[in-house]
Amino acid sequence: MRGLRVQLVIFFFFAALATLGTGKAWAKYASIVIDAETGEVLHEANADDRNYPASLTKMMTLYLAFEALEQGRLELTTRLPVSKYAASRAPSKLGLEPGETISVRDVILALVTKSANDAAVVMAEGIAGSESAFAQRMTAKARELGMTNTTFRNASGLPDPEQITTARDLARLSQALLKRFPKYYRYFSTEDFTYKGVVYHNHNRLMSRFEGMDGIKTGFIRASGFNLAASAVRDNRRLIGIVMGGESARSRDIHMAELLENAFAGRPSLPPVMVAKNETGLGSRVVARLTPISRAHAAAGRNLGSADWSIQVGAYSNLSAARKAAEKAAAKLPDQDPTVRVLAPFKSDKRKVYRARLVGFTEQEARNACRLLKKSKTSCAPIAP
Numbered sequence: 129m130r131g132l133r134v135q136l137v138i139f140f141f142f143a144a145l146a147t148l149g150t151g152k153a154w155a156k157y158a159s160i161v162i163d164a165e166t167g168e169v170l171h172e173a174n175a176d177d178r179n180y181p182a183s184l185t186k187m188m189t190l191y192l193a194f195e196a197l198e199q200g201r202l203e204l205t206t207r208l209p210v211s212k213y214a215a216s217r218a219p220s221k222l223g224l225e226p227g228e229t230i231s232v233r234d235v236i237l238a239l240v241t242k243s244a245n246d247a248a249v250v251m252a253e254g255i256a257g258s259e260s261a262f263a264q265r266m267t268a269k270a271r272e273l274g275m276t277n278t279t280f281r282n283a284s285g286l287p288d289p290e291q292i293t294t295a296r297d298l299a300r301l302s303q304a305l306l307k308r309f310p311k312y313y314r315y316f317s318t319e320d321f322t323y324k325g326v327v328y329h330n331h332n333r334l335m336s337r338f339e340g341m342d343g344i345k346t347g348f349i350r351a352s353g354f355n356l357a358a359s360a361v362r363d364n365r366r367l368i369g370i371v372m373g374g375e376s377a378r379s380r381d382i383h384m385a386e387l388l389e390n391a392f393a394g395r396p397s398l399p400p401v402m403v404a405k406n407e408t409g410l411g412s413r414v415v416a417r418l419t420p421i422s423r424a425h426a427a428a429g430r431n432l433g434s435a436d437w438s439i440q441v442g443a444y445s446n447l448s449a450a451r452k453a454a455e456k457a458a459a460k461l462p463d464q465d466p467t468v469r470v471l472a473p474f475k476s477d478k479r480k481v482y483r484a485r486l487v488g489f490t491e492q493e494a495r496n497a498c499r500l501l502k503k504s505k506t507s508c509a510p511i512a513p
Contacts, residue, residue, distance in 0.1 A: 182347030185285030214249035316343030450482035
């Protein structure tokens with residue numbers, strides 16, 4: 129039996145090595161801050177580690193769209209057809225219908241604010257004929273820009289194990305967008321976008337809370353964690369920051385504010401302490417914890433601190449059932465970027481109960497989210513801090 133255990137250990141050791149050699153990404157903290165003009169690196173942590181871009185992918189989709197506009201192959205008023213394939217993409221989406229058309233301008237605004245996956249495919253098909261052909265162009269453009277560790281497989285950032293990038297590559301892309309397309313970069317500052325009577329708010333909430341920030345893109349899938357590419361300008365100096373693998377949108381935003389504040393002030397920044405834990409203490413998950421509290425952290429906290437509300441979607445005697453219920457509810461709120469959390473069990477009537485919650489809301493966001501969930505027949509209750 130002991131010999132069998134040794135053989136299994138050896139097997140899994142070499143299997144792990146083989147997996148590392150495949151080049152697949154994994155959810156992991158990484159960050160970088162650069163000077164937008166010179167490219168000087170002011171801070172970096174795991175900047176060359178491969179990670180999933182999530183919706184930061186749409187920055188390259190927009191790069192190719194801006195290039196087509198600049199070259200006259202598209203105009204802002206051009207109407208792009210919506211295919212059945214595009215309309216079938218998973219949320220976040222505008223809810224486009226097969227056979228209708230949408231203007232290039234509206235597609236751009238939908239990508240910037242709503243991060244709409246159906247709109248991303250419409251743009252891809254409008255430029256290259258198919259999303260797969262467009263993804264090849266995306267990867268080729270990445271190489272042209274010096275993004276040597278990036279491969280694109282779709283235009284939206286929806287999960288694909290072969291769609292990988294690094295924080296350094298995304299900083300290069302952000303810098304290229306700023307330098308190449310100053311005329312179109314202003315779209316990343318759009319706070320609200322109205323389409324067919326529905327108002328969509330920009331997911332980059334830090335843009336209105338950090339002095340000088342005017343873009344550019346958020347991203348989230350469960351495999352990547354919470355990502356953010358951001359740019360801010362002060363005293364005629366512009367910085368670009370990338371944070372990947374955040375535990376929540378709130379902690380990611382606070383950490384970004386801290387990195388940029390320190391970089392503007394010429395102070396060094398330390399990466400978050402990586403701790404193996406999860407919210408219940410019942411397993412292992414690598415999450416980021418912010419350290420230390422700086423002026424930027426405190427300033428951001430004044431605005432973000434109200435985002436301590438949560439919503440409870442049920443209580444279960446089984447941990448797996450609680451986690452499943454929370455994830456199912458989170459999938460119905462793609463615009464909110466909620467963090468799934470299962471609270472450690474407490475005893476109720478002599479049995480353990482696991483409370484399934486989504487966290488990271490302001491009071492108003494929690495109440496609005498509950499209203500949406502109740503419309504889909506999902507029980508929900510806002511929970512104060």
